[in-house]
Amino acid sequence: MASHKSVGATSLLRVHNEAIRSATPTESPQSGFDMNRPLVISARNLTKAYGDLTAVDNISFDVPAGESFGLLGPNGAGKSTTMKMIGGVSQRTSGTLNIMGLDPESHGPEVRAHLGVVPQQDNLDEELKVRENLIVYGRYFGLPLSYLRPKADELLEFAQLTDKANSKVDALSGGMKRRLTIARSLINEPRILLLDEPTTGLDPQARHILWDRLFRLKESGVTLILTTHYMDEAEQLCDRLIVVDKGRIMAEGSPAALIREHSSREVLELRFGSERNATIGVELQGIGERLETLPDRVLVYAHDGEAALEQVTARGLHPLTSLVRRSSLEDVFLRLTGRSLVD
Amino acid sequence: MTESVNKPRTTAELPLRAHSPEVSAARARRWGSFFYAEQVLRVMRNYGWSVILYSVGQPVAYLFAMGVGLASLVDANSAAAFGGVSYLEFVAPALLVSAAVMTASGEFSYPVMDGFKWRRVFYGPHASPLIPEQIASGHIMASSLRFLLQSVVYFVVVAMFGASPSPWGWVSAIVATVAALSFGLPLMAYAASIKQDKGQFALVQRFIVMPLFLFSGTFFPLDTLPIAVRWIGWISPVWHGTELGRVFTYGMDHNPLLTITHVVFLLVTATVGWVLVRRQFVKRMGS
Numbered sequence: 001m002a003s004h005k006s007v008g009a010t011s012l013l014r015v016h017n018e019a020i021r022s023a024t025p026t027e028s029p030q031s032g033f034d035m036n037r038p039l040v041i042s043a044r045n046l047t048k049a050y051g052d053l054t055a056v057d058n059i060s061f062d063v064p065a066g067e068s069f070g071l072l073g074p075n076g077a078g079k080s081t082t083m084k085m086i087g088g089v090s091q092r093t094s095g096t097l098n099i100m101g102l103d104p105e106s107h108g109p110e111v112r113a114h115l116g117v118v119p120q121q122d123n124l125d126e127e128l129k130v131r132e133n134l135i136v137y138g139r140y141f142g143l144p145l146s147y148l149r150p151k152a153d154e155l156l157e158f159a160q161l162t163d164k165a166n167s168k169v170d171a172l173s174g175g176m177k178r179r180l181t182i183a184r185s186l187i188n189e190p191r192i193l194l195l196d197e198p199t200t201g202l203d204p205q206a207r208h209i210l211w212d213r214l215f216r217l218k219e220s221g222v223t224l225i226l227t228t229h230y231m232d233e234a235e236q237l238c239d240r241l242i243v244v245d246k247g248r249i250m251a252e253g254s255p256a257a258l259i260r261e262h263s264s265r266e267v268l269e270l271r272f273g274s275e276r277n278a279t280i281g282v283e284l285q286g287i288g289e290r291l292e293t294l295p296d297r298v299l300v301y302a303h304d305g306e307a308a309l310e311q312v313t314a315r316g317l318h319p320l321t322s323l324v325r326r327s328s329l330e331d332v333f334l335r336l337t338g339r340s341l342v343d
Numbered sequence: 344m345t346e347s348v349n350k351p352r353t354t355a356e357l358p359l360r361a362h363s364p365e366v367s368a369a370r371a372r373r374w375g376s377f378f379y380a381e382q383v384l385r386v387m388r389n390y391g392w393s394v395i396l397y398s399v400g401q402p403v404a405y406l407f408a409m410g411v412g413l414a415s416l417v418d419a420n421s422a423a424a425f426g427g428v429s430y431l432e433f434v435a436p437a438l439l440v441s442a443a444v445m446t447a448s449g450e451f452s453y454p455v456m457d458g459f460k461w462r463r464v465f466y467g468p469h470a471s472p473l474i475p476e477q478i479a480s481g482h483i484m485a486s487s488l489r490f491l492l493q494s495v496v497y498f499v500v501v502a503m504f505g506a507s508p509s510p511w512g513w514v515s516a517i518v519a520t521v522a523a524l525s526f527g528l529p530l531m532a533y534a535a536s537i538k539q540d541k542g543q544f545a546l547v548q549r550f551i552v553m554p555l556f557l558f559s560g561t562f563f564p565l566d567t568l569p570i571a572v573r574w575i576g577w578i579s580p581v582w583h584g585t586e587l588g589r590v591f592t593y594g595m596d597h598n599p600l601l602t603i604t605h606v607v608f609l610l611v612t613a614t615v616g617w618v619l620v621r622r623q624f625v626k627r628m629g630s
């Protein structure tokens with residue numbers, strides 16, 4: 001970790017953003033499904049029902065080693081339930097699931113010994129000190145103190161919490177607790193890390209620090225399985241993702257491929273005032289490839305957003321604000337489900 | 344780590360490596376309950392001083408008040424009513440057992456709710472190789488150690504008051520620990536089943552723990568109570584533990600069959616409680 005010390009979070013992210021941008025026009029060699037790498041997770045017709053409610057509905061996916069794989073969807077889509085089944089802490093209703101060649105239901109401890117888990121809700125030992133949280137957690141894996149003591153210090157440095165080592169957990173901010181939870185999940189040096197909504201509830205700065213840490217893990221070859229309802233998070237971190245809604249897979253692919261397949265290159269966002277958006281939407285027909293009228297704005301999907309805007313003004317329509325941007329996963333989700341990700 | 348690239352490495356500088364997941368899983372399967380017990384004991388260490396003060400302060404206060412203050416009146420008036428021993432000797436093992444049971448009513452109620460609901464501490468180890476049964480067992484083992492230590496300290500104070508004339512008196516500390524489990528484990532199973540806190544534990548304290556403390560032959564022999572309420576003692580771990588304690592601390596004249604009944608009652612209720620706790624933990628954490 002010491003070698004990364006001089007590399008700030010922002011510069012690392014800049015490099016990563018450029019990588020994403022350059023990946024947009026053509027498929028990155030890393031972003032597609034790589035058949036040459038061994039599979040670490042394989043799910044077939046995975047289903048979980050709670051009484052009448054089917055939380056996960058017949059989904060199948062594979063994750064090769066070293067991939068950063070995302071489950072993107074709104075709250076209640078079945079993402080966390082899928083994560084729990086992968087961790088062997090929730091029993092599936094039907095289907096098959098293999099983690100490192102093992103069934104998590106019959107080999108729970110063996111499967112979980114391979115995993116690092118960052119749950120949606122932090123469940124740190126609030127009465128123990130920060131460093132002790134890491135050591136105690138490592139003991140659950142039968143790791144000796146001779147390994148755990150220096151490892152805890154190393155992970156605290158990675159999580160930028162060295163100066164908080166002897167603080168009580170309840171003295172930490174939300175972002176710090178999240179970083180401690182991630183540090184804790186790494187105590188056994190897992191090759192697969194499950195992250196359930198890792199940055200929900202954090203401020204933008206705390207999210208960027210976390211993304212930087214996760215990106216470093218990805219670079220070191222750790223397989224990341226990530227659920228999120230933030231499209232920017234999915235774009236930043238995922239090589240490949242599945243879009244899930246109501247327990248079903250709506251689409252699968254790299255962020256770039258999904259955007260290419262389900263959206264236009266650019267989006268023109270127009271605001272005419274909440275009263276007028278719906279009526280003006282009709283007058284915009286024919287501009288761009290597709291129109292989406294939302295309560296607060298009209299989205300014009302077009303290859304060239306500026307050209308589309310010129311057509312709008314040529315029709316004598318003058319929006320209060322206009323914005324041309326690249327298509328995002330949010331647009332993909334809207335196209336696939338007719339709803340936004342964050343309601 | 345780049346700093347050390349150009350210089351020869353000593354063993355201490357080599358990168359840390361965790362043992363393989365297979366080793367983790369095998370160790371967790373074998374020792375998982377102990378690993379979780381270690382966590383509970385580390386948390387307890389944070390309030391270690393209050394545990395020690397409670398363990399010493401409570402017996403000193405109770406024995407002084409009951410065994411010295413009240414005893415001076417009781418002994419003067421009805422020396423024969425307590426099987427030929429002083430009131431202090433009569434009441435000491437009962438107080439020892441009651442104290443352990445009361446500690447159990449604390450350790451096996453709120454912390455269980457905390458683990459499942461408030462701070463969800465059970466779900467951290469649940470994502471590690473540990474299984475729900477081990478988390479339950481670890482909590483029970485660490486708590487049992489606390490009961491035993493507290494009871495040993497209590498017994499030392501009892502002995503210092505001269506209230507345990509028999510050389511077998513120390514066994515009463517073990518009896519108190521088993522009585523604590525006999526009462527505490529069914530309570531823990533109940534606590535693990537509660538989804539919403541509606542003040543259930545306060546009701547348990549007032550309407551179960553207190554009556555058991557008062558009507559279990561603690562301060563007077565059970566057979567001095569009207570037959571209509573004597574059943575409270577019969578189903579009470581406090582009574583069974585107390586009677587057994589008295590056999591050990593002062594060699595109470597006792598039917599051997601009844602002594603065996605006390606042992607069986609305590610062990611059976613504790614065992615059934617443990618089974619119910621494990622079942623409840625699996626149900627709650629493995630849905």
